[in-house]
Amino acid sequence: MPGNPPAPLNDAPLLGDWVAVDAGITFYTGRVELGQGNLTALAQMAADELGVAPEAIALVPARTDRTPNEGYTVGSMSVSQGGQALRWAASALRHLILRAAAQALSPRPELAELDIVEGAVLRDGAATGLTAAGLAGRVDLSAQIADHARLRRPEERRARDLPRIDLKERLTAAPFVHDMERPGMLFGAPVHPPHMDAALMSLDLDALARRSGVVEVVRDGSFVGVLATSPLAAQRAGEWARAQGDWASDTAEVGDPVGAIARSEAPAETVFETGSFNRNDGDWHEVEVSRPYLFHASIGPAAAVALWEGDAVTVWSQAQGVFPLRKAIAMALRKPEDQITVIHRPGAGCYGHNGADDAAFDAVLMARAVPGRPVKVVWSRADEFRAAPMGPAMVTRVRALLGPERRIKAMDIVVNSPPHAHRPSAGGTPNLRAAAYLADPVPPAPSKDIPATRGGGADRNAVPGYDVGNVRVRKRLVYDLPYRTSSLRSLGAFTNVLAIESCIDEIAARIGEDPFAFRLRHLEDPRARAVLERLEEETRAARAADMPEATGWGLGFARYKGSSGYCGVLARVELDDQIRVTDAVAVADIGEVVSPDGARNQIEGGIVQSISWTLKEAVQFDGAAVADNSWLDYPILRFSEVPRLRVDLIDRPEEAPLGAGEISQGPTAAALANAVRQAVGVRVTRLPITRDAVIAALSA
Amino acid sequence: MARTEEPGVALTVNGRPVRIAGDPDRPLLDVLREDLGLKATRFGCGQGTCGACTVVVDGEAGLSCDLPLGELEGARIETAEGLLSDPPHPLLDAFLARQAGQCGYCLPGILMAAKALLETEPAADRRRIAEALDANLCRCGAHHRILDAVEQAAREMAGAT
Numbered sequence A: 001m002p003g004n005p006p007a008p009l010n011d012a013p014l015l016g017d018w019v020a021v022d023a024g025i026t027f028y029t030g031r032v033e034l035g036q037g038n039l040t041a042l043a044q045m046a047a048d049e050l051g052v053a054p055e056a057i058a059l060v061p062a063r064t065d066r067t068p069n070e071g072y073t074v075g076s077m078s079v080s081q082g083g084q085a086l087r088w089a090a091s092a093l094r095h096l097i098l099r100a101a102a103q104a105l106s107p108r109p110e111l112a113e114l115d116i117v118e119g120a121v122l123r124d125g126a127a128t129g130l131t132a133a134g135l136a137g138r139v140d141l142s143a144q145i146a147d148h149a150r151l152r153r154p155e156e157r158r159a160r161d162l163p164r165i166d167l168k169e170r171l172t173a174a175p176f177v178h179d180m181e182r183p184g185m186l187f188g189a190p191v192h193p194p195h196m197d198a199a200l201m202s203l204d205l206d207a208l209a210r211r212s213g214v215v216e217v218v219r220d221g222s223f224v225g226v227l228a229t230s231p232l233a234a235q236r237a238g239e240w241a242r243a244q245g246d247w248a249s250d251t252a253e254v255g256d257p258v259g260a261i262a263r264s265e266a267p268a269e270t271v272f273e274t275g276s277f278n279r280n281d282g283d284w285h286e287v288e289v290s291r292p293y294l295f296h297a298s299i300g301p302a303a304a305v306a307l308w309e310g311d312a313v314t315v316w317s318q319a320q321g322v323f324p325l326r327k328a329i330a331m332a333l334r335k336p337e338d339q340i341t342v343i344h345r346p347g348a349g350c351y352g353h354n355g356a357d358d359a360a361f362d363a364v365l366m367a368r369a370v371p372g373r374p375v376k377v378v379w380s381r382a383d384e385f386r387a388a389p390m391g392p393a394m395v396t397r398v399r400a401l402l403g404p405e406r407r408i409k410a411m412d413i414v415v416n417s418p419p420h421a422h423r424p425s426a427g428g429t430p431n432l433r434a435a436a437y438l439a440d441p442v443p444p445a446p447s448k449d450i451p452a453t454r455g456g457g458a459d460r461n462a463v464p465g466y467d468v469g470n471v472r473v474r475k476r477l478v479y480d481l482p483y484r485t486s487s488l489r490s491l492g493a494f495t496n497v498l499a500i501e502s503c504i505d506e507i508a509a510r511i512g513e514d515p516f517a518f519r520l521r522h523l524e525d526p527r528a529r530a531v532l533e534r535l536e537e538e539t540r541a542a543r544a545a546d547m548p549e550a551t552g553w554g555l556g557f558a559r560y561k562g563s564s565g566y567c568g569v570l571a572r573v574e575l576d577d578q579i580r581v582t583d584a585v586a587v588a589d590i591g592e593v594v595s596p597d598g599a600r601n602q603i604e605g606g607i608v609q610s611i612s613w614t615l616k617e618a619v620q621f622d623g624a625a626v627a628d629n630s631w632l633d634y635p636i637l638r639f640s641e642v643p644r645l646r647v648d649l650i651d652r653p654e655e656a657p658l659g660a661g662e663i664s665q666g667p668t669a670a671a672l673a674n675a676v677r678q679a680v681g682v683r684v685t686r687l688p689i690t691r692d693a694v695i696a697a698l699s700a
Numbered sequence B: 001m002a003r004t005e006e007p008g009v010a011l012t013v014n015g016r017p018v019r020i021a022g023d024p025d026r027p028l029l030d031v032l033r034e035d036l037g038l039k040a041t042r043f044g045c046g047q048g049t050c051g052a053c054t055v056v057v058d059g060e061a062g063l064s065c066d067l068p069l070g071e072l073e074g075a076r077i078e079t080a081e082g083l084l085s086d087p088p089h090p091l092l093d094a095f096l097a098r099q100a101g102q103c104g105y106c107l108p109g110i111l112m113a114a115k116a117l118l119e120t121e122p123a124a125d126r127r128r129i130a131e132a133l134d135a136n137l138c139r140c141g142a143h144h145r146i147l148d149a150v151e152q153a154a155r156e157m158a159g160a161t
């Protein structure tokens, strides 16, 4: 047996959990496509392992009535875990097909003489006339995968880029849940209160019901939904209702949320400690950085379709986890899970726990009023900003002790943050927005964040990757802010990497040492060193040739979660009437690379998004509610602001594949902050790093 | 020829004449998606600020969420579905070949903005292309590939004429 079976096989150990054979061979995955091409990579892994062309198999993404339950498609783990599970299933299938082939052939071959190549069964490389598709029907799908899997050797695998299976329809057709059509469909718009604890005080529901195209108004507690005959009528009625409604809330105002987080006296938990912290004297350097609350800000607002038939409800949703969503809906409606089916349909880019699940529950609540008729809900842009969970603001303080030989001897890190992960059905409550204010409410239990053993939440990447001997990391979860937060791409890693790399850079600058050299002196891991060395080499000429006024290069580096992909980013900024990022170069090691261009695409996307977070973005509040309603209130990076960009991968076919989707967020932020520091000589520690923030820092 | 006595607004959509009745305040986006089933044009904000709904109107990029039907009598509309010609439009080929995008929600609008640009300014350079796409947001950060793809299509279109 090739090592331990990947975790997804624990609950779905049978071949038939992952494979069906009818007209062709169909694989089932509990993962979903989030818009990064992960399904293409998964299909490629299954097909390669089996020995057929990717077009020869079908791959069905998560749906609660058929596929294995793999929880959420998150944390860049879809390839590393979901793909490994498919490989095991494909390998077991190959093995059993070859067994059937051996029985059919005479003289009877040894199994080792047989293989499947491009769908054909070969005996010592020669055709046998048998095919995988022809024999698959003879395989007993009740077999245990772990009993039969014999994975191909890494040398047999080919890293290559397949065209995205779903890209063409995304360009010219209608693959999104937003695009679904069904006979008799109605269109719903939710009217969400501005805060989670708000109570609906007044809204003229009769007048709402008389708006043009409205067929039904649904009210349950403080949740209101409008059903109409067209999307436009629903949208207009929803807007009218939001403008008319009046809600009350006891939630106290917070003047300066980031300041409140920084000053929090909530208990701090030590999440990591090694060495000792008895002495506080010596040459300590300190940097404290913060980021504001951030939106997911997907270009397509959350959407879903729901249909009730008798006691059963079917939901089509773009959610990251169809099984957890089913559980959450069951909790909120106090209904058995087996009456609920959730089927994944693509949405616009998903960067974490956004409003997808909430919109699905909105559709369920509204469709309940019109059994037999499908209801499609598409949130408004204002809903998308105001009702969805946000990425929490954070404050991370790093202190580093510089010892003899200009080596860092100790690092002491404190992370203050509202909790990150607060996903549907986690922690025993639904964590669906409307569930909090139904007549029979099921409010969310406070999030416990994510323990360090699972990669950490607020404290993700708070343990420095450098060899410094004495390290202490404390996490202070701040619960008393009224804003709804959950997982946003890379969780705490973005801010923690920014903080650690800012401190490292500050010390290197203080002692006048090259930032690459200083980091390399504190790194033994050969893979980490290789990434930095490659980045240094690739950019040496450009850095040496260039140093006009108000221009700076900055470096950021981290191994995501301390256990996943390595990524170094070097960025160049110019400051004039604005802060312009002219270049970004990244080198990454994500272990075995399944689809190089797909991986580069994700890393590039992470860099661009991180530039936007770092330089431009901050949620604005009006008391306890989100104030932003449109893109004018919350600008993100535009085409003419995007730098020249290059991403290089160090392929390590012998290593396990690691995710690429989140590894560049933190290093990019750090590279930018360090580049600005080099350009103007002062450090902006409070994000976003805007022109005004730089001017303020210069005159401070 | 528009016969004014018939109710509704006469338009050409991807070369096909259509007549659309009903509320003249309805945005073109709604007409395309709901009346004509052309769903590649996406709803992103409905506020004229994201570009997901961009189409080509009489040769220029326009935000279909912000164009009332009543103002479009006689207009020539092109949507991303129109790129599926035979052979496909070079922009479509270039975007697919370069994997220029991730979720793709923004892409039909970007394709149409790029088409309008390249038809009026075939020699547009990268900087000009970026400027012309500034009304189109992409949250997945595929900008750099998208610019590569538009440049490639521009070269191919220049070579073909």
Ligand code: FES
Binding pocket: B042, B043, B044, B045, B046, B047, B048, B049, B050, B051, B052, B053, B054, B063, B064, B065, B066
């Ligand atoms: S949907 Fe028209 S600009 Fe956003």
Ligand code: FES
Binding pocket: A035, A299, A348, A349, B101, B102, B103, B104, B105, B106, B107, B137, B138, B139, B140, B141, B142
């Ligand atoms: S590719 Fe997802 S928004 Fe552009």
